[in-house]
Amino acid sequence: MKTVLITGCSSGIGLDAAHHMRGRGWRVIATCRREEDLEARRAEGFDAIHLELGDDDSVARAAEAALALGRIDALVNNAAFAIPGAAEDLPRGALRSIFEANLFGTHDLTRRMLPHFRQHGGRVVNISSVLGLVGIPWRGAYVATKFALEGLTDVLRVEMSDTPVKFVLIEPGPIGTKIRQNSIPHFERWIDWQSSARADQYRNTLIKRLYDAAGRKDRFQLPPSAVSARIAQALESANPRPRYYVTTPSYISGIGRRLFSTRALDWFARRN
Template identity: 45%
Template sequence: MSKSILITGCSSGIGLYCAQELHARGYLVVASCRQLDDVARLKSLGLHCVQLDLACTQSIHKGLKEALSITNGQLDALFNNGAYGQPGAVEDLPTDALRQQFEVNLFGWHELTCQVIKVMRKQPSGRIIQNSSVLGLVCLPYRGAYNASKFALEGLTDTLRLELKNTEIQISLIEPGPIESKFRANALIAFTKNIDIESSSHKQNYLAQQQRLESQTKPQPFTLGPEAVLKSLIHALESKRAKPRYYVTFPTYLFGYLKRILSTRMLDRLLNKSK
């Protein structure tokens, strides 16, 4: 019988690529998207797909119920991937924008994960893989909302791994640096929606950030394709003993190492040059 997996955030980028590749690998993949038109598009590609909005409790429960109807009530794996980045200096972030960042990037993942654990305890096994970020290890300026959501995700996931130690449910974090996706385009939408650029003390930095986000031709240095995440995801799914953490891309390895050896002030100087 094919192993089943639910993947969130599959409209594009990492989620879509991994859903298609795991489907080709023989998995029973249930992809999920927030928008109904994306659900229809993925179904036209031959994938099982359900609507699941991580900012809506009702949608999370409805989406999981539909996914389980496809997998006959079993679920071998959950890949939490759906997220976005809210740029902006901490002092300029409307609290509602920060709250929305956590709603999608953390609270929705928590709610879905807890429901999936109930299913996996009955089986009684499974794999839960959380797609975090290098910004769950170190912070960059003007990414405070996203930094905070990923730091919180890492803490919650590490705790969950400790609490499930005596079960057959394995927990892993994947921590990518820059990956080819629509992340920058979605960040630009959130930036222009929630940040008052003109009246901010950070206006000049914002204009530079806006230019970077609008760039369609210059990817960030060391950017890899989504296949780099897939490689780690497959190991987390298929190895006898999944790793607690998977570093993906050179920046993650670099900053993971530098965080261990540099003082906070030295690391701050380096990170401020990376903004």
């Protein structure tokens, strides 16, 4: 039985992937931030470990606890959060907080696993986003972290090609998760939208969408299981692809970056 460590298993993609990979015969070590989510995963039969990616000590303890459970064959870096808002309204602290979790903590955890993977062989699957391919309004903080994750993963894939460790990117588009709802506390903490030069735009667009209690479904949206299927491919293929797209917008964006001009991509971003 192979073992995979998956971060961000409180809900959404991480939780679905944990169940999906266990259903395929894998042992799953699931990480969560909140104690109630850890208890829920343990009640479901998972090994569950606390992980706060923005905390250096938490990352070190989580890696140590995971490795103490025995051989680990793969790491799926899924945990991340968003801070919606216009880029001009993002204070330095907001960018620092989101990079600590979405990039720095993710990289720290990966580095701590690499000596084990070098010895036994291993696979690192980084969950990026269509927003690691193209930038769209109101998502500047999240886009910045995913562009950075894409570049870092590309370099690691090349640098580690002389080792038994493989790096894979998965780039989902709109997926039915709680990321929008979970971003509200971060938005309320960091974005002073009422004082923004774009206050009317916030009021007429982002605010309505962010606080939409009904959770309006995005066009082309797929369930988390669509990402889990790609994670399984990335983990089980003898020679995995460097990238796996999920949802139509990801395919369009990937092709568009190769074929269209920057002006054309900007036009697309403004309309979407």
